[in-house]
Amino acid sequence: MAVAIDPQLAKSLGLHLAIVIVLVFGADFSSTPEMVSVSLESEGKAPIEAVAIDQQQLNSRVQQMQQERDNARAAEEKRIRDLERRAQQAERNRAEEEARLKRVAAEKRQADEEAQKSRAAAADAKKQQEQEAAKAREAEQARIAKEQERKKAEDAARAAEQKRKAEQEAAEKAAAEKAAAEKARQAAEAKERAEQERAMQEQMAKEAQARSAARARQAATEVQRYTALIRDAVQRNLLVDESMRGRSCRINIRLASNGFVTNVGVISGDKTVCDAAIRAVNRAGTLPVSPDPDVYNQLKDINLTVSPEF
Template sequence: MADNSNVALPLSISAGIHIGVIIILAIGIDFTHKPEPVQQVSAPAVKAVMVDQQKVANQVEKLKQEKRDAERRERERQAELERKAQEAKQAREREQAQLKKLAEERKQQEIETQKANDAAKAAQLKQQQEKEKAQKAEAERKQKEQERKLAEDAAQKAAEKRKVEEAAAAKAEADRKQKEAEAKAKAEAEAKAKAEAKAKADAEAKAKAEAKAKADAEAKARAQQEQEMADALAAEQAALSQTMNKQMQTEVGKYTAMIKSTIQRNLVVDESMRGKTCTVAVRLANDGFVISSQAQGGDPNVCRAAKAAILKAGKLPVSPDPAVYNLMKEINLIVEPTFN
């Protein structure tokens, strides 16, 4: 019994010490310092303590391993958390980059949309301008066509009038020739009668004297008639010449007005030209092409504008009648700007 009591006490002490060591190791207390000396016990107790210390060492190593495993897992958990945090950061950065890209694309799309709208407006404006230009060109074409028709009508009327006057002149010439033939026939008849009267003169002196007196009277009358016919012919020629001159002057006036109208259509005016004029000498080819134009005097601005208008026209109206053209191939024009 005494031996059992002696063994039980050291075992209880050893067990308590082991339990304390395990608790201390569990909470991480360092055991590097030397343990305080323990009262010596008997040999059996020491042997039991050594056995238990091996268990304690094993237990301590197990706890250390568990601690290392726990630390390793904690490190892995921290690494996983950092990895996830990094991935989340990268995801946020990618999302922000995507949002930034979407914003830039939306901004670019807005810019392109604005450009497209601007281009559409510009195209619409250009289309409107081209439409207005076409309408203006059509109006000018119609105006020129109307002027051309008026000029053709006037030229046709003038040609018809000239034909009538030429027919009248031809009729007058035919009448004149007929009268001359009649006068000649009459003169021949009278000469024949005079010859017959002379043949009878020897036989009838009195008849001869009477025939002579009659012949003298008839000769005087014939001379007077011939003079009247010559005067009438001269009067007809003068009237015909006057008519033709008047007609040519009318043609010259008409084409002069048409030339001035053409220059006025192409004349660019401003208020500084109001009431001012310029005299321009123009040489024309037989088809109306402007060979040259030279300012003869007047306002410099009006002269420059007039020469520019003539150059822009290129061709000016001319009469197909050579006689009228000869009067107008070198013409001086007084250009005076008109204002609406």
């Protein structure tokens, strides 16, 4: 449809349109932009006939050209990525092949070394077997020679032993006759000494029995005395109160040879009295003991009944 517009407005519109086309499509080298012509005429004051511009068609063309340029750029980027990917894959393949060749070379070197070691070990083993065989032959020869010498020595020793036995038998016979006479003499003397020894032993036994009885009486007295001393020492260290009246406790005391208390324990009795008795023994620390070993042996493990005294 023809539209009559002002000449100045038409010129301005045409100039702006040309600028827009240059700005939008000037940098696109992939396609030739479509030129839009605008005809401006002026004859005096008559109205100017202008070509109408379809804005929708223009926008569609602009979008189409932009899409073509984007597609071309995307295709180029994809081509570059594909080239880079193939280059990377080729580099990986090269590295893997290089590593494989190195492994093959290393395995071959190792196999060669192991084969060389095996050959050397086999040679050493063969040499050692030959040396051991030579030593075994020498040892067998030495054994045979030694066995022959041993047999000779045994024969000589056997003859010497037979001679020695004959001489010994003769000497033993003479010695036996002499010993029989000596034995008879010694038997008579032994009988006499035995009679004397028996009489002396009987006398000594009677004297020892008398001394033992006297010592037993003395030891019994000492045991009673030191038992009383131990009980007194415990009573002196016993702290009592009215709750203990009429009660008692039986305790066991173990003493060292110097009277030091090595252990004290409860046998039976009232707990309050027993606790006080244990404390009393520990407070005393050392209790009286006899210097006589027999008396000490009877009192080193003593059971004592403790009854509080008021």
